[in-house]
Amino acid sequence: HRVKLDDHAIATSLQSLNTGADVPWTIEGGKLHKTFQFRNFSEAFGFMTRAALEAESMDHHPEWFNVYKTVRVDLATHDVGGLTELDFELATRMEAISRDRIF
Ligand code: H2B
8 A cells, every 4th residue: 555654654663563573674764774684695585585576466666785695675665755554564574584594
């Protein structure tokens, strides 16, 4: 649902997203950000591969940057120039994938 969230909705969504998280998601430059650290490149790229397929199925795509075992993720909804429920949904799915180290 690409409806722009206001500051209060963002704060509420961020709090539930970060419940139980090791490293919290933050808001950086208006985008939903997290830097993931994996054990090696295989885990990092495995995460990206699985997240890419989720993103495609949602028609909601990440901005991300990978160097070796680090993946920086920034989520925003470009169509509305802000954050929407889709960003928090994709973040939730990425969080689950990142905890599921199958490699
Ligand atoms: N992804 C993200 N992150 N933001 C968008 O606004 C967006 C998208 N829009 N993926 C979608 C694609 C849109 O361009 C297509 C036409 O549905």
